[in-house]
Structure formats: structure tokens, C-alpha cells
Amino acid sequence: MKLSIKWIIWFGFTGFYVMFLGGIFAHNLFKWTFDKKLYEDAASRVRIYHPTLVSGLQKNPGAITFAESDVMMSILEDPRINQILYLNLNKASDQYGRIRWHKDPNLWGQAWESYEEKYGVQTDAIRQAYQSKTSQHQLIPGGQAYEVAVPLSVGTEIIGLIAMEVSRKDVQKVLKDARSKYLVGALGVLLMLGIPLYFFLYQFVLQPLDMLKESVDAVSIKTLDFHPAGAKGEIGDVEGALAELLEKVRAELVAMRGREAARGQAEISWWKSIFLVMAQSHHAIVVDENNNVLYTNIQIEKAAGDSPLHLLDVVDTQQQDLLRLVGQALERPNEVIEGAAAFQNRPCQVRVVRLGEGETEAGARTLIYFEPKKEEVRFFA
Incomplete structure (x- = not known):
């Protein structure tokens, strides 16, 4: 998988993860804010009419x-309030509780x-308000x-208590609109953030990497010539390190070839000195592990070209x-194989030996030694 695809996947995953957590936080924050405003507005409407309600309870506790009735109807004009329960808790009245x-209207004057x-009774808000003597609110099951x-x-x-059922319909509508706007806004932010970040990734990471890949692909195996793309930063450091590595490899190959050539010349001189003690009528051929001739005292015309x-x-x-x-001899290294064979139209006694099989750095060598057979002298009577 390419780096750009990985980046897009991880950026998208991280972005949606942050959007999800941010959405939960924003939803709870909006819900808390709007709900608090909802029940505080409902309680404040009652507090506005507090003097009127208290006066009515004190002057006419029986009915x-x-x-007070006008106050109840005024409060009910708020579309958020579904119903009101007005309790008489004046202990001096026979209508207590x-x-x-x-x-x-059938419940007027009835007991709780x-x-x-x-x-x-769906919540415990009335009891808590009576005990704490402060306004209380509780969410009705179903939300x-x-x-x-x-x-x-x-x-x-x-001396009295008012309980109201306050609808969350408007709050839920506002929360739904807020969620939609949050989703659109978050996607917009994610997109606006992703475009410049991807441009940065492409400009300073992906494009230099592609240029580095092209430069590496263009390296010749024979010459090891490397042409850096001139990238900056960490990728430029990688280019420099790669160029230094190839330069070291090139120098080592040159030195290795020089050592190989020197070793080859030394080996040829060594075989040549050995062949000097041979009889002039005897011939020998030395071949390497690929059966290429390293040295021989046989006069052979070599074809033009660099092939061995x-x-x-x-x-x-x-x-x-x-x-x-x-x-x-190849099957039985370090053992002299002897036999008769013709060479250059002359019968010879041939000795073949495979030397240095797996023992020397230069590799195995095969020595083929030709000793011409002496011609029989016949005497005629």
C-alpha cells in the first residue's frame, strides 16, 4: 500500500475519531445549556408571579x-409548558395538601x-422541592x-407549590439542527485541513521519494553512476548517504577487480614458471572452474574479442x-586421473588432476598434462 493511501486512511480515521468525540462533547454541552435555560425559564415565569400567588394563598386559602387563575392561564400560554399543577400547602387552611x-377542573379541591x-407521578421533583424549599427539576422518563x-x-x-411539565420538543429540534450544522462544519474543517496537509505531504515527501526512486532505478549496474534529484531535508540526507554508499561500492569493485587481475597475473606467472621445467615436447593446459583456459604452453590462435x-x-x-x-577428474578432485588419449593427432599419456576444490579463494583449477608417447623403433633383418 502506497504512503499516500496510508496517509489518507489514517487522516480520515483520525479526523472522524476527533469529530465523533467532539460531537459527543458538543452535544452534551448544548443539551446541558439548552435544558438548563429551559427549566430556568419555566421557574422564572413562576417567580415573576410569586407575590400574586402568595397573596391569593394567604387571603383566600379555600379557593x-x-x-391566580389568570396567572395559571398566562403561564400555560407558553407553548413549552404542557400542564400545571398548583398545590395548596398552607397549613392554616383546611385545604392543605x-x-x-x-x-x-374536576381535580380542583381534590386531595393530592x-x-x-x-x-x-413520574418524578420525585415535587417532594425534593418541598424538602429543599428550592426549585427542582427532573427529566421525565422517555426524555x-x-x-x-x-x-x-x-x-x-x-404555603404552596407549582409543578409544571415542560416540553423538550424545541430543545430537541435545536439540538438536531446543531448536530447537522456541526457535521457540515466538521467535515468542512476536515477538508480544509486535509487539503493543505496533503499538499505538504506530496510536495515535501511523496514527490521527493518518487524522484529518489527514479534516480535509483536509473543507476547502472556496471558504472553505479547515481544522479541525485537534489531533494532537501531528510530525503536529501538519504540521497547523500546513498550516493556515498554507491561511491564506496564502486571503489571497492575497482579495488577488487585490480586485486583479481593481479592475482590472475601472479597465478599465470606461477604456472609459467612451473611449465619451464617441463620437457619441450610435453604440453599442459590449466583451466578454471568454468573450463576457461588460464595458461597453456600450446600455441593457439585466439579469436578477436574479450571473451576468454x-x-x-x-x-x-x-x-x-x-x-x-x-x-x-571433476568428479574426483585432488586425485590424478591417468589415461591414453590423442592430442593434436599424436598419441599421448594424459594426466588430469582437479586442484583446490573448495579450498582456495580463486577457485578450483584443472591441470591437463600431455606426455607424447615414444614411437617404437623397429629393426628389419
């Missing part, structure tokens, strides 16, 4: 006044238990509304006896 107002039996309970007190004594002289250029393929002896 709701017109002013009874319902003072509800949208269902009647409301609980008919509508049920569609809050129950907000606001106590009405005179001094430290609670092969054994088969000296020995005719028809000379099966000689080739058989060479084959046996």
Missing part, C-alpha cells in the same frame, strides 16, 4: 382567586392522592419533558577419451 388549580391516582417544581414560600414556610578461451576451443569435441578423463 383560587381570579388573579389539596389541588388548587389544574387544567382538569386523586391526582396521583389519575395521572400518576421528552422536564418536571419543574417551584415552591411558594413566606419566610421559611412553604574455452577448453573446447583447444580440445576437439571428437576427442572423447580426453574429455572422459577431464570428466573423471
